[in-house]
Amino acid sequence: MRKFKFNISMSLDGYIAGPNQTLENPLGEGGEQLHEWVFPLKSWRETHGMSGGETGANDDVLREMFADVGSYIMGRNMFGGGPGPWRDEWKGWWGDSPPYHMPVFVLTHHPRDPLSMQGGTTFFFVTDGIESALQQAKEAAGGKDILLGGGANVAQQYLAAGLIDEMDLHIVPILLGGGERLLENIGGSGPKIEPVRAIEGPGVVHLKYRIAKTT
Template structure:
């Protein structure tokens, strides 16, 4: 059965992006530091068309995160641009240039309708205005039995977690204190979120904590 999986880097004080997001700092001030552990990896560089790089304890984690993915869901804040709003001239196609690294359908949760955008390399962005459940349903259909990756950001990941729609969560915990920005695990309301730890892997500059989401208590 197709699962919804989320892999996300997080600071020790609980932020998945820093404060004051801008086009110069799409991950907020200091947010790029959350990904310092992955940028040097050979597995990361290969996936983005590069060569060389390191192989360490994080390598199998990154390789596993890319296995069996047929589609993805993403929040509007992650897709951009900063401050969102109506699409205007519809020239914005994300932060990743003409050939985004996804290479499968990506469903953007947004309040503003827009025609789908087909990019190089097989990435197609679809814009879903009728909620997170609809976005997930469309992504699972497009995935054709494979899993769906929830790429973030923090707000939409928190919504899926609170709604009981997320199956796996892997936190890449980085020894960084951002002091502000976008939190992942705040304001879950009365959601009965229960986690089972699957594994913990220590690696250079990061600790990988993988959890399975368990069914909540009966109401």
């Protein structure tokens, strides 16, 4: 069955970005350590057009994450671009050929025409909220899964609305001591969270949970 999956790297103290985030450094101080486990992996290198790389538990988890995904949703900070007049020139953090190779729906308040990149990625800018973005992403996914990336704010909105089916937290053994927390502002008793599995990789533990709306 088609799933709406959420996947993010989080420090042991619950942050998905470090302190003092800026437009130039959206991961904040020390936040880049959250993603270091990804870069050596074979599947990461493949989506970036490189050969070689590590296999093993981390690679399996990342490969599975993208295996049957037909579209992607992200928040405006993850896409980047800032508030200035040059924001309509911004093409994301990933160069001319982003690693998504699928339709990507960017939640923003700033309307903009779709942006087609090399390698099959097209960015669509959605200004009418999370439910509309999910609906458009489902239609674009053609029966496959939909994957949600960061940032915290967008994830919190989807979790609070009970719309996410599955959540993968990649727990990195660092303390950032400040920054952007993932699991707050969700409200009430939050969604029902059932553990699915825990997988150990070098330098990271992958915790998968099934999420259900509290009724």
